[in-house]
Amino acid sequence: MLPENLKKIDQQLIDLLGERIAVLAKSPSIALEEQIASFTFSLVQAGVPECLWRNLVTGCTAAVASTLSPPVATQPRRVTLVGGRGMMGYFFKQKLSAAGHDISILDVGDWEQAQSLLEKADLVLVCVPIEYTIEVIHKLAQYLSPTTALADIASIKTPILQAMLEQHSGPVMGLHPMFGPGIKSFSSQTVVVCPGRGDDAFQWLLALMENDGGKLIISTPEEHDQMMIAVQAIRNFQTFSLGVFLGEEEIDIRRSLDFASPIFRLELDIVGRLFAQSAPLVVDIMLATPERREAIERLAITYNRLAQLIVENDRDTLIQEFKATHSFLGERMNSAVEESTHVINTLSTLLAAKEVEQKQPFFVRQQGAIAHQLVTP
Incomplete structure (x- = not known):
């Protein structure tokens, strides 16, 4: 359990970070290096490692993206996630549920309920492994209303988008989130969007991803x-x-x-x-x-x-x-060095924290042993 004085400090830090992000949102053009370099001497005096300050400043600047994108008001949709109990399906369930949409799951053992789960859905999102995606599209198409929007998140787009267009007469779109399990939000994550038919039916979904900080890349399925x-x-x-x-x-x-x-x-x-x-x-x-x-x-x-x-x-x-x-x-090398250096510094910070965490029980045991020796006659 955290000591009360540490809790108090943490709450103050959280409040100050919130204020810092709000100020940055009003003047987002302040360069990262300018923010970092302004307090180099103060960091030394306070015993704060520069990498910690750099990560904090970078994190605040990144958080501005969500501050600059106010929540998009949208009517609740009925969404059926096919394969929704997998890791990516679960991710979409969490994000869509949090936005107020009504989510249903159609998984391997649920096909007896396919008609009720699919025919009234505003969006059907196919989240099954690549090897089953086209087979599942063929299987579910018979239950879809012509107004239902159908999309997938597989990592191959040309044959899958073609299958959706052939099997379903309504809105169709191919999506490919360029991230895997462990990601908690769309923030700074790329999602490739391959339009198929009836793009307007997907605008609320694309807006949700963008509002959460996602970067949408429009592409043909062939280019993807x-x-x-x-x-x-x-x-x-x-x-x-x-x-x-x-x-x-x-x-x-x-x-x-x-x-x-x-x-x-x-x-x-x-x-x-x-x-x-x-x-x-x-x-x-x-x-x-x-x-x-x-x-x-x-x-x-x-x-x-x-x-x-x-x-x-x-x-x-x-x-x-x-x-x-x-x-x-060419010029890509400069960005590569900058980005990889940031990753290395962040990793080094994590490893240092883990090292302290692992050593702490030893310190506690040593202090306990010394105290025991002092009180033992």
Whole structure:
């Protein structure tokens, strides 16, 4: 239980942060670095680490986004989430319920109630794994009213959007939230929107996501699927391969963390995050289309080519490869360094807090032992 004096300080901090966000909302053009640098000397005097102040200032500035977007008044909708007991389905249930909408769930064991759950819905949102999405669309279409809006959240859009357009005569839209389990809001999260038919029927849903801080990217399904080759398929394969390799090499992960740089730890975190997910989900993202499989094959060829240069100790060619890629990345490198440095600093802060938390019981035991010695005759 928190001590009362700590509770009092925390409440004061919360109140002050609320005031700070409100002031920033009235003058959002103040640069981050200007806010951070203004109190460098005061931070040293107060014993406050600069990374803590930087995270606080960054968090307040990010919170302005929701302050600048007042709640959108909208009439309650009847929404049926197909696959709503999964993790992403649960996320949408929480967000839609909090906005005042009437939510029903249609899951694997609920198809006897399909007609009652679907025919009067204003929106049906399909939240099932990729491998079942088209099959489920075919199955539910017979129950939909022509006025019902039908959408999905799968990571492939072209065949799925086409299936919805063919099976349902009413409004259709493809959505792809570019985040996974663990995210609590749409704030700073990207959602790809692929219009199909009757876009007006979805405006309340898109407004809800934007109002919660979401970033909507309008795309054709073809462009989406092309981009997902790099954003999802190749990335998943790269992380999957590293995890498999570490296992084959029998690397002592626990011991390696004692030696780890922040970057290595982040790499391990990304590997662990991937393997904490559903195996069929991860594998299906890589196998989903011929284009994804062919791109992964080309990546493997690149790996082999570079590995051969390493084996041959061809330093000059490797440097040429490095310089060519340096030119390709261009200005993006500056943002990459800035963003990754922020992530590293935030991770370092979390690890430092955990270290204090783990050591605290030891300190308490030591203090107790000393006190016992003082009172024992």
